[in-house]
Amino acid sequence: MSLRSNAILEVDALERRFDVSAPWLNRLIEGKPRKTLRAVDGVDFVIQRGQTLALVGESGCGKSTIAKLVTGLHAPSGGNIKFHGDRDRLQMIFQDPFASLNPRWRVGRIIAEPLRTLKPDTPEAEVSARVDELLRTVGLAPADGRKFPHEFSGGQRQRISIARALAGEPEFLVCDEPTSALDVSVQAQVLNLMKRLQKEMGLTYLFISHDLSVVRHMADVIAVMYLGRIVEIQPTRDLFANPLHPYTRLLLDTIPDIEAPQRDRSPMGGEVPSPVSPPSGCSFHPRCPLAFDRCKAERPQRSPDVHNRRVACFAAEKGPADV
Amino acid sequence: MSDIVLDVQNLRVEFPTRKGVLTAVDDISLQIRRGEILGMVGESGAGKSMTGMSILGLLEPPGRIAAGTIHLSGDRIDDLDDRAMQAVRGRRIGAIFQDPLTSLNPLFRVGDQLVETIRLHTDLDKAAARERAKDLMREVGIPAVEERIDSYPHQFSGGMRQRIVIALALCAEPELIVADEPTTALDVSIQAQITALLKRLCRERGTAVMLVTHDMGVIAETADRVAVMYAGRLAEIGSVDDLVRRPRHPYTTGLMGSIPSLRKDVEELQMIPGSMPRLNAIPAGCAFNPRCAHAGPRCRADVPRIAREETTGAACWLAQTGSVDTAPLTQGEIA
Numbered sequence: 001m002s003l004r005s006n007a008i009l010e011v012d013a014l015e016r017r018f019d020v021s022a023p024w025l026n027r028l029i030e031g032k033p034r035k036t037l038r039a040v041d042g043v044d045f046v047i048q049r050g051q052t053l054a055l056v057g058e059s060g061c062g063k064s065t066i067a068k069l070v071t072g073l074h075a076p077s078g079g080n081i082k083f084h085g086d087r088d089r090l091q092m093i094f095q096d097p098f099a100s101l102n103p104r105w106r107v108g109r110i111i112a113e114p115l116r117t118l119k120p121d122t123p124e125a126e127v128s129a130r131v132d133e134l135l136r137t138v139g140l141a142p143a144d145g146r147k148f149p150h151e152f153s154g155g156q157r158q159r160i161s162i163a164r165a166l167a168g169e170p171e172f173l174v175c176d177e178p179t180s181a182l183d184v185s186v187q188a189q190v191l192n193l194m195k196r197l198q199k200e201m202g203l204t205y206l207f208i209s210h211d212l213s214v215v216r217h218m219a220d221v222i223a224v225m226y227l228g229r230i231v232e233i234q235p236t237r238d239l240f241a242n243p244l245h246p247y248t249r250l251l252l253d254t255i256p257d258i259e260a261p262q263r264d265r266s267p268m269g270g271e272v273p274s275p276v277s278p279p280s281g282c283s284f285h286p287r288c289p290l291a292f293d294r295c296k297a298e299r300p301q302r303s304p305d306v307h308n309r310r311v312a313c314f315a316a317e318k319g320p321a322d323v
Numbered sequence: 324m325s326d327i328v329l330d331v332q333n334l335r336v337e338f339p340t341r342k343g344v345l346t347a348v349d350d351i352s353l354q355i356r357r358g359e360i361l362g363m364v365g366e367s368g369a370g371k372s373m374t375g376m377s378i379l380g381l382l383e384p385p386g387r388i389a390a391g392t393i394h395l396s397g398d399r400i401d402d403l404d405d406r407a408m409q410a411v412r413g414r415r416i417g418a419i420f421q422d423p424l425t426s427l428n429p430l431f432r433v434g435d436q437l438v439e440t441i442r443l444h445t446d447l448d449k450a451a452a453r454e455r456a457k458d459l460m461r462e463v464g465i466p467a468v469e470e471r472i473d474s475y476p477h478q479f480s481g482g483m484r485q486r487i488v489i490a491l492a493l494c495a496e497p498e499l500i501v502a503d504e505p506t507t508a509l510d511v512s513i514q515a516q517i518t519a520l521l522k523r524l525c526r527e528r529g530t531a532v533m534l535v536t537h538d539m540g541v542i543a544e545t546a547d548r549v550a551v552m553y554a555g556r557l558a559e560i561g562s563v564d565d566l567v568r569r570p571r572h573p574y575t576t577g578l579m580g581s582i583p584s585l586r587k588d589v590e591e592l593q594m595i596p597g598s599m600p601r602l603n604a605i606p607a608g609c610a611f612n613p614r615c616a617h618a619g620p621r622c623r624a625d626v627p628r629i630a631r632e633e634t635t636g637a638a639c640w641l642a643q644t645g646s647v648d649t650a651p652l653t654q655g656e657i658a
Contacts, residue, residue, distance in 0.1 A: 257585050
């Protein structure tokens with residue numbers, strides 16, 4: 001299948017559990033049971049080379065945990081991740097450009113670090129030439145390499161993070177909320193830069209965000225997550241034109257839209273339940289307007305349709321007439 | 324007019340520092356009527372929170388109101404001493420801040436915090452205040468009030484905590500609520516619940532609301548009018564519909580264009596080159612002129628202003644006079 005052959009990342013039945021039990025002594029004395037948090041609970045997706053797949057969802061849905069699993073910062077508790085590429089050419093951009101740059105290092109040294117680590121034989125002259133070039137690529141000046149991170153604004157720091165990620169000549173970038181800490185006009189600059197770099201260098205992005213409008217602008221395929229599971233995955237255009245899962249629909253109804261000012265919307269009731277004790281069956285059923293008996297008892301599997309176009313919902317399976 | 328709740332005239336907030344005086348808010352005039360929600364929007368450092376804080380009388384020293392007046396339903400409040408201001412704050416002006424966890428005392432039950440605030444501002448006895456606290460909790464949409472009233476803040480979720488903070492702000496039935504980024508710390512589905520709640524309360528009680536946020540989407544859905552701030556100054560003010568559909572200030576236009584659309588496909592987002600100037604390096608003339616594609620000689624020389632009595636307007640020479648290169652008029656000629 002041509003889809004498979006061009007895949008750069010294949011994630012299959014991925015799971016990550018965290019032990020959040022009380023300390024051993026408390027469990028012994030107070031008789032508390034062990035508790036497990038299923039941060040990622042059976043997730044699978046495929047990313048094609050040169051494309052952007054976005055994971056979107058509210059806090060606690062497991063999207064950042066997936067970023068850490070893919071980059072190897074966490075080990076999976078189950079399932080597997082297949083990366084058809086050079087592990088050294090996988091880099092990450094983090095959300096907070098204040099915490100992700102070493103405040104005591106000059107910017108030039110920060111950007112050169114991946115280069116010095118991955119290709120230690122590179123002559124110094126070549127390293128500094130490359131740093132200058134990277135600074136120019138992200139819209140900064142070579143002279144900025146001699147400054148410290150605190151001398152830059154949030155948007156400029158995020159450019160430095162991007163330059164550092166590019167230093168290792170990556171083919172795959174994991175971007176965890178790269179613009180959430182930025183003002184909108186600065187966000188536009190960073191998003192445009194990321195799109196331009198993708199086109200020029202053929203990069204593949206795993207893009208994580210809670211902002212549906214950003215995701216719509218950036219992604220080719222969108223996976224909507226709820227409580228550690230992907231509830232729906234579709235190409236961007238189809239997801240917005242024809243959302244299948246009730247959670248996706250509610251999410252789309254809920255986001256403020258500047259093109260429809262003073263709209264009276266009906267906000268989604270309830271809150272995301274605790275992932276330590278998720279509801280039975282489909283974990284969205286307590287908030288779902290379409291839920292019926294089967295949703296409480298059984299966990300819907302994502303219908304094994306074509307790749308990257310699947311929904312995990314009994315109501316949606318019953319057909320559009322009932323939805 | 325009697326239905327003007329908040330009337331800010333030529334407000335100027337300064338921070339004296341060793342390197343000179345920084346002007347965080349520069350000559351801002353605005354009004355909010357009964358039952359109206361005014362959105363204050365701008366990027367970090369534009370002075371929108373500072374405006375809210377000076378209305379609440381909560382400027383951190385050495386920040387101070389250097390010029391202008393603030394009237395609340397006709398009473399001047401910017402020159403009150405701390406004690407008198409304390410009586411106004413809470414009773415006549417309610418405040419909602421971004422982080423509900425820091426607005427609540429973690430050591431006290433939420434019911435006790437509500438009762439304390441109610442009794443401070445009214446002469447209800449303890450039992451009556453507790454009943455009122457329950458009513459308020461119901462009004463802001465907290466389920467199972469009888470059980471939840473004796474819970475501690477940490478036992479509530481973020482959205483529920485923000486509801487408690489709103490209930491606290493409503494305790495004394497204030498005329499004005501200043502809400503500073505009330506939904507920024509919340510998820511989108513919860514954010515929608517909170518803005519819907521604010522809107523309903525404002526409509527039902529006739530409370531005037533100043534909604535400070537960086538999120539244009541929240542403003543578009545919640546506010547009646549919007550004030551756009553840039554580098555401490557008012558760039559544009561007008562109805563939500565006007566600002567979203569027919570922005571007149573190039574900064575507002577740029578701001579709107581830089582938000583990714585939910586409907587249209589655009590290859591590249593509109594960008595405003597550069598970034599907002601720091602307070603110690605505000606350019607002469609219009610503060611936006613170095614980033615503006617239309618800037619002319621007049622923009623670099625004269626500061627454009629929105630006339631004090633105007634409810635709609637853009638601080639832009641191009642929008643006001645249709646030209647940026649004519650010789651500036653003298654003050655006498657304008658009058």
